[in-house]
Each structure stands twice: as C-alpha cells, then as structure tokens.
Amino acid sequence: MSLGSCPMGGPVLVVGSVALDSVRTPFGEVTNVLGGAASYASVSASFFTPVRMVAVVGEDFPETHVAGFARRGIDLTGLRRATGKTFRWSGYYDYDLNQAHTRSTELNVFETFRPELPEPYRHSPCVFLANIDPMLQLFVLDQVRRPHLVACDTMNYWIANSREKVLEVLARVDIALMNDAEARQLSGEGNLIAAARHILNAGPGAVIVKKGEHGATMFSRDSYFTAPGYPLEEVRDPTGAGDTFAGGLVGYLARCGETDDSAIRRAIICGSVMASFAVENFSLDRLLSLSPEEIAERYHEIRQMTDFGRL
Amino acid sequence: MSLGSCPMGGPVLVVGSVALDSVRTPFGEVTNVLGGAASYASVSASFFTPVRMVAVVGEDFPETHVAGFARRGIDLTGLRRATGKTFRWSGYYDYDLNQAHTRSTELNVFETFRPELPEPYRHSPCVFLANIDPMLQLFVLDQVRRPHLVACDTMNYWIANSREKVLEVLARVDIALMNDAEARQLSGEGNLIAAARHILNAGPGAVIVKKGEHGATMFSRDSYFTAPGYPLEEVRDPTGAGDTFAGGLVGYLARCGETDDSAIRRAIICGSVMASFAVENFSLDRLLSLSPEEIAERYHEIRQMTDFGRL
Numbered sequence: 001m002s003l004g005s006c007p008m009g010g011p012v013l014v015v016g017s018v019a020l021d022s023v024r025t026p027f028g029e030v031t032n033v034l035g036g037a038a039s040y041a042s043v044s045a046s047f048f049t050p051v052r053m054v055a056v057v058g059e060d061f062p063e064t065h066v067a068g069f070a071r072r073g074i075d076l077t078g079l080r081r082a083t084g085k086t087f088r089w090s091g092y093y094d095y096d097l098n099q100a101h102t103r104s105t106e107l108n109v110f111e112t113f114r115p116e117l118p119e120p121y122r123h124s125p126c127v128f129l130a131n132i133d134p135m136l137q138l139f140v141l142d143q144v145r146r147p148h149l150v151a152c153d154t155m156n157y158w159i160a161n162s163r164e165k166v167l168e169v170l171a172r173v174d175i176a177l178m179n180d181a182e183a184r185q186l187s188g189e190g191n192l193i194a195a196a197r198h199i200l201n202a203g204p205g206a207v208i209v210k211k212g213e214h215g216a217t218m219f220s221r222d223s224y225f226t227a228p229g230y231p232l233e234e235v236r237d238p239t240g241a242g243d244t245f246a247g248g249l250v251g252y253l254a255r256c257g258e259t260d261d262s263a264i265r266r267a268i269i270c271g272s273v274m275a276s277f278a279v280e281n282f283s284l285d286r287l288l289s290l291s292p293e294e295i296a297e298r299y300h301e302i303r304q305m306t307d308f309g310r311l
Numbered sequence: 312m313s314l315g316s317c318p319m320g321g322p323v324l325v326v327g328s329v330a331l332d333s334v335r336t337p338f339g340e341v342t343n344v345l346g347g348a349a350s351y352a353s354v355s356a357s358f359f360t361p362v363r364m365v366a367v368v369g370e371d372f373p374e375t376h377v378a379g380f381a382r383r384g385i386d387l388t389g390l391r392r393a394t395g396k397t398f399r400w401s402g403y404y405d406y407d408l409n410q411a412h413t414r415s416t417e418l419n420v421f422e423t424f425r426p427e428l429p430e431p432y433r434h435s436p437c438v439f440l441a442n443i444d445p446m447l448q449l450f451v452l453d454q455v456r457r458p459h460l461v462a463c464d465t466m467n468y469w470i471a472n473s474r475e476k477v478l479e480v481l482a483r484v485d486i487a488l489m490n491d492a493e494a495r496q497l498s499g500e501g502n503l504i505a506a507a508r509h510i511l512n513a514g515p516g517a518v519i520v521k522k523g524e525h526g527a528t529m530f531s532r533d534s535y536f537t538a539p540g541y542p543l544e545e546v547r548d549p550t551g552a553g554d555t556f557a558g559g560l561v562g563y564l565a566r567c568g569e570t571d572d573s574a575i576r577r578a579i580i581c582g583s584v585m586a587s588f589a590v591e592n593f594s595l596d597r598l599l600s601l602s603p604e605e606i607a608e609r610y611h612e613i614r615q616m617t618d619f620g621r622l
Binding site (some may be wrong): 191193213214216232265300308310 | 502
C-alpha cells in the first residue's frame, strides 16, 4: 500500500478547535486550561515537521498560549481571533479513563467558525482535519490544492447527525481515524475487521482505529498492523490523546516523506508515543515540556516491548 | 530473566478439570460437549510436546473424547474414571464475548477430585496447574520432584475465598497466569503495572495477564512484553481460550527447553495462536482439527502484523 508521498519535511495543515477546557479526573482538576483538537494535534505534529494551524479563538484567549504555539514554531497565520469568547469544554472522567463525561460545551466563537485558508496554506502537502463538522472538513478540502496526504478524524455526534457528509469526507481522505465505538457505529458492524472493511469501501486507503489504553490498529486493503498502548502507571488526564496521536502520525509522515505501509506503521508508533506523553499531565503541559530525545527513547521502548523471534 | 529450563521436548504435566459443557453464544448452541481447563490446555500443549493429563471423569464420559485425547498422544494414565457423573458447566455469552455467564455448575465427580500423581508423572519437568482449588494445586506441587518450570492459572472465586492459599501457590510457581480483572482483584491495584509488580512480589518470576481480544501482557522484574490478540472476524465460542493459551505457552517452553525472556515471548505468541484457533468453533472442535502448519502460519502472521522499523 502506498498513499502517495509528502515532500520531505513538508508542512502539515491542521484544522480544528482551540479550546479552554475545564477537566476533572480522579487525579486532579483544572479550569480553563489550553485544550482543543487543533492544539493537541498541532503541538504534537510540531515535533516532527512545520505546522500551519487553522482555528479560531475569542478575545479571552490568553496570549501565553499563543506564545506557547509560537515557541513550537507553529505558523499561526490561520489562527483567527474573533469577537466573543473562546470555545469551552467542561467534563470529567471517573476511574474508567476511556470514557469522557461532558458537563457543558460552549461553542462561542467556534459556532460561526469558517476555516478560510490563508493563501500559502492552500499549498499544504499534508492535511489533518481534526474532529469538526464534516461540512467544514469538506470546505477545507475544497480550498487545498492537490494535497499529497489527507487524514481526518470524526466522532459519534457527526456519524449520527451528518452521516452522508462524513462519508463524503471519507471518500476524499487517505487515512481515516476513529475510535472503535465510532468504527462500529459508522459501519453498523460489531466486529472490528468487518467494520474496517466497510469503512475502507467508503474510500480511504487506511483506517486507523484508536483503542485507548489498548493501542491502535491500522487496516488497509492489503495490510493489518496493531500497536499496543504504551503502559503507563499514571494517566492523569486522557483529554486530547486521540488528537495528539493523530498529530504525531501525520507529522511523522510529512517529515519522512513516505506514506507506504512501513512508514504508516512507524507513524502509528510515533502517534502512540506522543499520546502516551500527553496523558501524563493535564492540558498540553507534558507535550510542551517534551524533548525529541524522550520521543526517540519511548519509541525504542515500544520496539523492545513488542519484539519476539521466529518460531 | 531466566526461570530455569525444561529439558528439550520434556513432557508437560497438566492438572485440571475435564468437563461436559453446554454453551450458548450468539453464533450457536451446544449441549454436553467436551470442555474443561485440562482438556483445552492438554490438547493445546500436545502440539508442542508430550502431555500427561491428571483429571477425573464420570461414567457418562464418552469414549470418543478419550480416543480424541489419545490421538493427540496425550498420556492418560492420570485420567481417572470415577463412579458418578462428569463435571458439567452450562453457560452463555452475549455479544460481549469476554464475559461468560454461568447458568449452572455441577461438580459431580470433580467434587472429591484428589489429583494423586501416577509415579512416572512425579518426574515431570514442566507443570501446568489449571484453575482448580489452590489446595489441590499445592497438593500436586508436593508430589512433583523438583520441576524445572511450573505455571499456574487461578480465578476470581479462589482469590476471593482462598486468598492465602492462592498466595502460597504463587510463591511456588515460575509463571502466574490470570486475566486483568483477577490481577486487579488479587493485588488491590487498579493500574495493571502496579498490580503486576504486587503479584511479582508474591514470588513468581513472571506474571502473564490475559486480556481476551486485546491480547496478553507479560511482566517480569526486568522485562515487559505485550502481545496483541489475533484479529478474528468470527469468534464462535470463547470458552477455554485462556486454558488453550496456557497450554500453548507451557507446551512451547517445554519443547524449546528454554525459559529465558526471549523464549517466554515466543511462548506467549504460541499461546495466542492456539487460543485464536480454539475460539473459532465450539468445544475443542477447531483444536482437534488443527495442523502444525496452520500454527506456524498464524505465528508468522502475528509477527508481520506487529512489525515496525526503527525511527
């Protein structure tokens, strides 16, 4: 399988939400901290390749967060500051950290978000469409000129309420990301292999099913790859894990300039590594303090913990 | 890590239940078919090394099943036929195939089972103590002379009701097998890494946590290994999967004559392969029709589906 190629070190365009999150887990509580799919994905991808972010924030969005993105070298031409308040999500997790419980969602400036791409962004070789209204994902794709690689995420809300549009997006992407429940919901198949086959028929060259602590599985027409979750003794806040995974995945593919089966496998491990760091602390705290050496070390550790010889 | 060694091709002693099961799953229903932990583990191990079985059946136990064991070359000197009925288990699974629901358990001849070892069995280099009363597991260990490798399984019932005896067993085994819920229950730790560390402190050189469709994870003092579940499109009956896993694991270790970290990793994959076949059909039907080539092929497939390169 080969999905085309990204020019070596080509920038990744990330479109999604930037939010102020209030989160409670069994290990602590934070209020109005940096969150949002585009934040997690962009910072994660920035460890591998240049990133261009398209998102909107309100007048209340702290300058320190903008400065944090800038320190990661993220191109913020596409980060619009609109009149009103930033998108806010409030939720909590009980001991089953795979299950987020939403207390409230305030769309605020995100309600009228139109991801218009600045002219240079229209020539982005790699695109990650984070989980937003599939109408907006299509709107972005209409603006990008012949990208080499497009990956998208989605969620149960859009599958239930905009199913046709989700399928339209899937027909135009190379890699579709979703969690196992969403794969079952979208396909109507209880078995994950059958679900993946169903989704592949909708168009993408690869489907990557995220399974939280159980890792991730990639299905394509001629390959199957399963990556374990990195074993963590302390998961403080799982918010953003999936977006961080996607950012690491797409960032790595853009950096290495290949999208064959072997590159996608390595990219999935990069995504897992990034996600494993993200959940070690609240908000983007751990990601923003990460070093490339730590990433390489954990990648190597996953190689060791999955290695076994011939029969 | 090295847990000692089994002489090359040395026989495995398997002690546990032989049963007549009645099982309903979403994919079918069977009545009074061959079941029991010792049946699954023995047949599974028999693909790798000679097996000696210690178990008891009643007068109603069909000769065809005895003949089936014999065809697999299993030494049945230790299979006692007692007056009364064979142990019977009746249960069902809904769509969550990880969760068995018991309808009834009739211990019958199993109620007074005393696993007395025939003299030659007392010199077995490798021992697998399937899930039975830990008092009986200890009784077996008292009879075996200096085994090279002992592995044991247990279950929630014994952890709740005979905790001290379970810990006594763990202090005398090399490899402890249990599922993730049991590891949490035994250790009182919610996190699996913490749980494994706690259990390792009780004595075994390695703890292998079975996670159903999510595979298995091995923890030792200086190593960590995670094996994926083999992806199956159709799981018809998960009964016996854990026992089949254990049989493949111990059988492989006995056959290769090594119990270092690298051998245990390969053995875990052998266990996964065997379990993946077992669940494809009811009872031991699939195991009894299996060929060594099919085992080697699926082992290779798992190598391919977990393989990824350096960063």
